[in-house]
Amino acid sequence: MQKSRFFYLCAFEGAIALVALLLIPSEGATLSPARLALIAIHLALIIFWMFCGMRLPHRLDSLARTGPILLCTLLALTFSLTLFLLRYLDPEEFLLISIYERLGPLLWYLLVLSIQFALYLLILKNGFHFEALRQNKSIFLSSLYAFCFLLLVFLFVSLTKLGITKDLAYWGEPGVPILGWQFVLAILLGSIFLNYKFSNSPLIKYLLPLSIWLTASAVWLSVPISTLKNSFYAPITPPYITPFPYSDAGFYDYLSQSLLIGTDYLGNIPPRPLYVTFLAVLHFLFGQDYVKIIAAQTLVFALFPVALYFLGSKLHSRAAGVTVALFAIFRELTTLWISSNTRTASTKMFITDFATSMGIAFVALVVMRWLERRDTKWAIIAGGAFGLLLLLRTQSLIILPFIFALAWFAFQKRTKEWLVACIAFGLVMTATITPWLIHNYRVVGQFAFDDPAQMAVIFSQYSFDENLDISKFDFESESLGNRIVTFTLENPGFVAGFITNHFLNTEIGGLLTLPLIEPFNGLRAPVNLYWIEWDGSLEWYNLALIVFYLAVIAIGIGAAWSRFRWVGFTPLAFNIGYAFANGISRFSSWRYNLPVDWIVFFYFGIGAIEILVWASSVFGANISKILLVQKGESKQEPLKPKHASLVAAFILVGAFPWLMQGIAQPRYTSTTEELREQVVAQSSVAAEYFSASGVQIIEGRLLYPRFFRRNDGIFSAHPWAIYEVRD
Template sequence: MTENHRFPQKLFYIFSAIETIIAFIVLARIPTDPKNIFFAGLSFNRLLLLGIMLLILAMCIFQLSRLKITTHEPRLLLNINKFFTNYEWIYYLILFSSWILIIFPAYRFGKYEVIYSRIQPLIILISSLIFTFLILLKFKIKQSPINLYSNINVKILLIYLFIVAIVWIFLITTRFGLDIDHDFWGGAATPILPLVLYTSLFIPFLLSSLRKKGKSDENEGNWIIKVFPIILFLSAILIWNLEPFTPHFFAPKVRAPNYEYYPYSDAQIYDMTAQSLLNGEGYMNRGYVQRPLYGFMLFIFHTLVGQNYLNVVFLQTILYAFFPVLIFYLGKKLFSPFIGISLGVISVLRELTAFQASPFMEIVHTKLYMTDNWASFFALLITILMIFWFMNKKENHLLLVLIGTMMGISLLMRINLLLIFIPIFVTVFLKNTKNFKSSVLRIGILGLSSFIILLPWMARNYFQIGEFGIEPQKFRMVIETRFGIEEKSDSIESGSTKPSQMIMPENNINNLLNKIDTDSVLNILRFTTANFLHNEIHSVLIFPNSIYAESINGVIRENGFIQESWVGEINLRQFIAITINLLFIGLGISISYKKYGWFGLFPLSIHLFYNLSNGLARVSGWRYVIVTDWVIILYYMVGMVFILTALLHKIGLSDIRLSFVLDKESVFLEGQQKTFQGKPVILSSLIFVVIIAIGMVMPELLIEKKYAGEVTKEEFFQLIESKNIDYDQDKMRNLEEDADFVYIHTRAFYPRYYDPGEGEPGNNIEWLLAQDYGQLGLMIISPNVAGVTIRLDDSPVNFPHNEDVLIIGKWVDTIYMRYLQADVIVLPDESELIVSFQPN
């Protein structure tokens, strides 16, 4: 046996001895329960474990001493090496499992933490021995140099690092992006847990080893990439829906009388848009509408699966499961299937983390009636289409039309996407500047297709509200509610609740555009910069800052930046991790630039311009980050995979080359690829988008109004009597004498009973705020979408959601949205009469 073969074995026994000594000391220092002491202050089980460790240490010393006189490499070692050569995927599986056991904290075992913590040193020791053995089994530093610089644009990397340094200094000196600015200054977005990151790196290595096993047939390994998107799609549906739903700000805990989940705040407004449409009231009583495409989606969902909240979000998760598939194709198209697989796995598992984090963080996910995930979906889809268009050497005007229609329809999901049009138009113009007319033609096709697809909705707005636009009231709301707020150090307290952005003050029309002066412009620049930087900070903070397999609870407990009250404090561990993570991102950006030139920065421009849009809207953090943070994840994973692949290849643990993960996608498939004929797909997609654009306005035209809304007193009592409902006529006469009472026939949603002192958070949904008495809160659709509250001592026994109701009450005007203070609610279909008399 040569010294080259003997040296790795020598290292193994030395490392194993050191690991055993460390494990022995750690185990011996764990306090023993006094009633279990057997000898020398230790329990019998502890002594047994320590004995096993001493035996392992003795074996290591013995084998190390025998190594000098051993002339042949052990047959067992040769057989193990041969086995792992033939079944490399088992090698990676055991290596990954050993690493996870080493870094898995005891607290994650919950009530079994104490038990596990006592045997953890031995488990970690055995796992460390296996991990060390597997590393040294293949350890061999290759003499051939790895030309890293051929894949990196050093100039771009240095520019990036310079910009990062300047921004860091700017943050520290000005506090812009750190000090809290306004109500919609949020905390962290959904973090990527360390275990999620490890899994996303492990699975591509595992699949690549399976591909190599079957590469005797050039098409044998292709099935993995062909089937993986389907597996990813089905896995997303399965994993997401196996996780139980937990209450959230936008879907609070269940309450009497139905104990069902109902939407709240912004989510409630979106769903009421759909409910209004379902019942013939049009979009929000044929008035102003925000996020109309999502209201239409919920209309479709309710039509298909009914009113049950969990059924609707189940359908939504099925549709959103295409997001991981899209991000897989993003990585595959720009770099390789290796990167695509990694991104797809992260996408699935990060969404699972969002579900688990719901009780502790202000984040959103696909089990909520919110548009942020769908805005992310559209931003990703448009980016992928642009990449396909740009990489096509021939002019493809049909694909450009599809991109334009997608851009237009995306504005109906979230108007904030408007600013990403800027880099898209610039890219379309700059693709081939030699032919100016062709560039102008492309701009015209893109802009015209975006405008035409919006015409049905803008025409609807013109005929219904007299304004030809997408969401004209949204711009006014942002200007009137945020641009005029000056910076105040005490504007937000830790733990304060946020108002709903969807409810616009009705009595706050200040016409601020006519009052803008120099100070106003400076204030706008200040808060735009602050919120933009705050979004960028949290786009970086989503990455792990610990090597341990922390749970979401552990991450929240150990990182103050999760909370919105965080103002920039970081410890040494976090500083080091942030620096490393920023370096990975920079490497990814420089690699992308090296490969594609300026177009390699196109995804980054989408991210930056969207965050600029949020900065102008004076919102940042939490759910606002997720719309385009997949761009940062893309560059981060490229940089990390680049370093990891180069390192593993250099020390002989993997024969995967950098070209395999960074270059053409054909490297992975190793077979002839057929030229993709995209015309049928593009045409069918165009038809689908046009159907959506036209179909959105059809329900408002075709579904007849079902409820009269406000009715006369006589009509009201005729409706009661027609249902043979008994009521106290004397009490009713007392109500009839008050001229302020209104009589309403409508449909009610989300009945929730609150005991005294209970209510929902927020300050502008006043009919659900906590009171010193019991109350039932609900929503109605006519004569207009509004809230209703009625004072009750106890919850009604029977009050179904989505129920026909008759109400007597008084309108209460507020600066936000008027609501109805009810005195009588009649449920005709249930023959129920609910009465509450207000105290004088």
């Protein structure tokens, strides 16, 4: 009887589709042959399902096999893709829209039938085991607690407006989100790996990370270099067809080039020394060929999705790892597409935000391993890796207390063991950065970790006005730490307000990496930059969507907690610590959120796959074969010689930015007088020219050549003097 009702339901749905077809306005007084053919197809299907319901209901049992179920699933995906392409491939193409309007009712009907048959055949084959959800009770409770907390934060932001109120010191737009179609595609492709026979193949263990790296590299490199016209690249000007770095990117790049001509960071303390050294290596390999340098950097940064895959696989499953990796790949693809339309920080720009994202992902992996194993070896590796992260982005130091606090719980509150491990971590971290501290002492006469100009920026933020005015900071007589403490004690409410505001803005920026319901103009149309003008308000349907996202994120956090306890919170600790650092520095939005905003969609990806795991268990799947819950054993081991070699290796890498200073001898050492004599000796005309007052001759390496017409130049807030508009 139930099987007959299933066929009658199919017939009823066919009648609804037929009515939808008949309601489409006709172009003439009579129905066209194409419309009549579609009506005939609908009627034939309705009659067929009625016949099956009356005479052949038992035939469904013979279809309750893996083959027909997979076929229905593939048909559902095919119909979904067809509908999407007809509607959104080119919405301005009249032919496609006409086909969509006329075939739409039939295609939607076939899509519903495919999904319906796949689910019903699954029930006939494996049964419907609602009781299987009981084994996830601990995850349900953990997720509920997490959701309640996130909902309270959501209500706090809604009531206080903290996190969405513009700070006059600095404020910007959210970062680039994942597009809706990319979001759905990533989850669909990731869900393929819920098939444990396919997911647990021996080859997959090695081929999948390689495939993710190759996919990221190919997809990102497919975006033409001509998109890098703005942001941290100045407009491309003839006769050159390649972009040259500008602003912060140009600053890092010419510092790296100083190593190759023997001027050693121009005698200063460079910010982000590890990244500057990395650029110097690329210039050493590829010279001034920026196309090759950008491609090489992209290949290195393509390891970021691989790191996310390993994180997701560790905390949940290969399906979660693939989903999160695809989120990262698609998001960066969108970033590259729009690089000429708005401010972005991408894999092809010479700035450290994306590099820090990748660094945090890999360090989180190492810290997770340390908290899981709780042994000396991994404490050393984690400490050294964190030290290298500091050489990439100094403010990452604020993450350290959150890691140590998490470690205390992970060590099950065994204070002595925890203290020993943290000391080992801290000593190796300190040893890793000590060579750079010594280098800086030799430059400025005191131990300083970062460029004084960087400290001056933070110094300026601790004031009521004239923010970002670095001229008032005297490195030799003033202390950044004293400034922060003094201003905070004098104005505790004001400081707490802007720290909370930027902290929450960082977290909100992470949440907005997930797509909102906004107009989509088609695959071939320019990307809708809806987030650029976001003013902190959302329509009711987007508010509901945000609450749904929070629920899925809570499930991801709950799943990580349920299976790994405190170790599952490792990415979250990095996120909170870095967001707090943004609050202290009074910076947030777009690229300032980039190093940790991925952690939001990371837990969302875990939550989305966890929901699919629950659905699979209801249909009879064995959850234990899907999840990759492999907890490392905790074991203590005494210090060994191999541990000393690990420490030495980290010290060597930490010293690399200093050691690079000796890579080249000073190349341009002639004085102005010597250069003048050389030129005059070759040309009598030059002698007359140099006799004029105010004429100078300078020798050096030409970087970033650009040519402008009269009254033209680069128009920006703070243009380089060489590119200013001139008469």
